[in-house]
Structures are given as C-alpha cells and as structure tokens.
Amino acid sequence: MTITEMPFKPYAPGTQPGNDTPAYRSTGLRHPTQSLLRIPQSVTELSGPQFSPAQYPPTANIAVNDGVEAMGERIIVQGRVLDEDGRPVAGSMVEIWQANAAGRYNLPRDAHDAPLDPGFKGIGRVFTDAQGGYRFITIKPGAYPWGNHENAWRPNHIHFSLFGPGYATRLITQMYFPGDPLLALDPIFLATPDAAARARLVASFDLAVTQPNWALGYRFDIVLRGRNATPMEDGDDHH
Amino acid sequence: MTTTSQTTASQTTASQTIGPFWHLLEDKSWADLTRFGAVGEVISVSGRVLDGGGAPMSDACVEIWQASPTRSDVFPGFGRSATDAQGRYAFKTIMPGAVPMVGAGNSWQAPHFAVTIFARGLLFHLMTRCYVAEGAALAEDPVLGMVAPERRATLVARCRAPGDWVLDFHMQGALETVFFEI
Numbered sequence: 001m002t003i004t005e006m007p008f009k010p011y012a013p014g015t016q017p018g019n020d021t022p023a024y025r026s027t028g029l030r031h032p033t034q035s036l037l038r039i040p041q042s043v044t045e046l047s048g049p050q051f052s053p054a055q056y057p058p059t060a061n062i063a064v065n066d067g068v069e070a071m072g073e074r075i076i077v078q079g080r081v082l083d084e085d086g087r088p089v090a091g092s093m094v095e096i097w098q099a100n101a102a103g104r105y106n107l108p109r110d111a112h113d114a115p116l117d118p119g120f121k122g123i124g125r126v127f128t129d130a131q132g133g134y135r136f137i138t139i140k141p142g143a144y145p146w147g148n149h150e151n152a153w154r155p156n157h158i159h160f161s162l163f164g165p166g167y168a169t170r171l172i173t174q175m176y177f178p179g180d181p182l183l184a185l186d187p188i189f190l191a192t193p194d195a196a197a198r199a200r201l202v203a204s205f206d207l208a209v210t211q212p213n214w215a216l217g218y219r220f221d222i223v224l225r226g227r228n229a230t231p232m233e234d235g236d237d238h239h
Numbered sequence: 240m241t242t243t244s245q246t247t248a249s250q251t252t253a254s255q256t257i258g259p260f261w262h263l264l265e266d267k268s269w270a271d272l273t274r275f276g277a278v279g280e281v282i283s284v285s286g287r288v289l290d291g292g293g294a295p296m297s298d299a300c301v302e303i304w305q306a307s308p309t310r311s312d313v314f315p316g317f318g319r320s321a322t323d324a325q326g327r328y329a330f331k332t333i334m335p336g337a338v339p340m341v342g343a344g345n346s347w348q349a350p351h352f353a354v355t356i357f358a359r360g361l362l363f364h365l366m367t368r369c370y371v372a373e374g375a376a377l378a379e380d381p382v383l384g385m386v387a388p389e390r391r392a393t394l395v396a397r398c399r400a401p402g403d404w405v406l407d408f409h410m411q412g413a414l415e416t417v418f419f420e421i
Contacts, residue, residue, distance in 0.1 A: 026360030
C-alpha cells in the first residue's frame, strides 16, 4: 500500500482562533495547557470520511417544516467550497444548524425565553456540485443572550459543518451577517487574530442570490486547507 | 446553480466553536459504524471527556475516523457520539488493523482511531488518537514514539474485556491528553 497524496498545508498564521481565549469564558477549563504535538500526516490524516446523498439524505430548504412555513425573514445562503488554491471541493457534504427567527434553538436544552416555531427545525444538509457550489433556503436566525458576561448576546449566525477531502480538513465554523453591531462585542468572533480572516466569516449580501418577491440572498464562500505542492517522502526506505 | 465567484487563492476559513446547541445535528445511529452491515471483529470504544476541574463535559461531540478497514458502502469508517450527562461517549465499530506510515522506513502504525473533540469552549477542534493495541505494536508505533513516554498512556485505550476498549480524554491536569497539530 503506497500513499501518494500530498500532505495538507499548515494553516496561515492568525487565520485560526486559539483555544486559550480568556474572553470566552468556557475556554478556561477546556483548553489544553500543554503544547500541541505536531505529527506527520499519514494515511489516517490524509484520508477521511466521505458521505453520499443516498445514505445521508439532503434537505436544502429548511424554511418549511412538514408543510408549515417558518416565521422570519426568508433567505437564500449560497456559496462555494474551495481549497486554498481555489480548486472546488466537489461532492462534499455541507451541514448547517441555527436558531429560529426569535433566537431559539429547537432543543430542550435551550432555555432562552423566546418562542419555538413549529415551522422551523433549524437543520439542513446539502452536497456541493462540481464547482463546489452549495445553496440553502432558510430564515435569518435571531440573536440570543448567553451567559458569557454581563448582557452578552451572540450575533446572528448560522453554524456550518464540513469535512472536505481528509480528516485534516475538518471544519466547523459560523457564518455571520454583514452590519451586525454585535460582532464587535462577540468574544467568539473576535478570537480569530487576523482581521481579514474574521471578515471572511461575514457573508455578503448579494442581489444576484436573492429571489425577487420571495427571499433575500447572501453569499458565503468557504475555504478548506489545500495541499502542499511537493510530495511527501513517498516510499523513502533509505534508512 | 449559477456561481459568480472567481477561482483565486485564498486562506482558510476560520474555525468557530460547535457551541452548546450542536445536537440539532446529532443522529444517534452515527455512533454505530456497523449500521450499514459491516462484518468483522466488532468492538466497542467508550470513555469520558473531562474538563480541567475533572467535571464531565456533557455537551461535547466526539468523532472517530479509521483508515482501516477501508471505507466502503457498508463501512463508513467515521462515527460521531454526543457525550451524556457523565461526559461519556461510546462507539460500536470494526477493529482497525495496522496501517502503513509513509516516509518512516515503511514502518507500520498500530491499530488506532483518529479522534476529534468539539465542544462549547473549544474554538478549534482538538485532535488526538485512541490506540486499540497492546504490547509490541504500541512500542513500534512511529507516532506514539514521538510522544513523551510518560504521556503515551493518554492515547492508549484499556481493554476492559474482550472487544471492550476504554479511553478517557482529559482537557487539562496531570492526565491531560496529548493533542495534535496536523
């Protein structure tokens, strides 16, 4: 068995949040205190799970549930999943979850004093097309309070989960909305050091994505790790 | 679908926490990697996820990936388990075999799972391994060999009974799990 795939590139400095982020209080007892150990990418890290629509059925329109239309501002969220070299990540599963328009998740553990919506479950799944494109129809999620600090509110956001081509490309992130005044106050959003990297977490309003008389539209492109240009030491047995 | 984005180089999208409400995503069947009909040596892998105060992390998402046996329509190689009130995760899967380590003298890696932990309070997921092996295979494993000897045990599951492997993950403290940068 020979592995010929190139390893994935390291993350560019500042583009990823560190886990030791005191302003986000829950990190206190949960972040590792020892340095991470850098290990080579072997078959375990270069390969990864793959999903098929047959076994993981897609749901692209989550603005309706069992024939009941969700309350709130209907939106289309569309974008492309690319690697760092601009190559499309095709056939890849993209999942989202989010609060309803009132800022409450459809979960017993969310005790926020805001109404549930029988028209909204808040969970979607699609697979990217050959160009890496994806598209969801949903509603704009509401902001909600959380206990991190006095009068803390999470900005409007949609959670995204992606796998990409390998174990090493796994990504869970959040998409934010342009112009949200809560972004400047949010320790989760602010935890990423690089301002340009933070800005890429904010979707763009895009008139071309809207559907006239029906839904507003936002564009959110996602970039996963690319591969190194030079191969790893494949089959190097000159020890 | 119409797309207008240009194809240009860019930097990676930043990770953000999975948060406390990721369970909308949860499908309990995903913790059983044999659910599509895989056959082989069925084992269970379970344990707890604990914070720096020793308290259970009851809202974590634990994922495993195994490169062996090879992924197929009946074997996803991938599983996800939510932790319960005691911080406990549990998987049912097929025993992995050894896999090669390229570039290290064609040595072999002992049977293991790649483990990813997501949780509220983790802005970037934690990556580690869970070895399900004993004896010489562990001693010769090239990745385990990179770990300080006194911390290797944090990556090695205990065989509690035949086919029943147990490993706890500690975020901090004397037993802090070795986490990787990959």
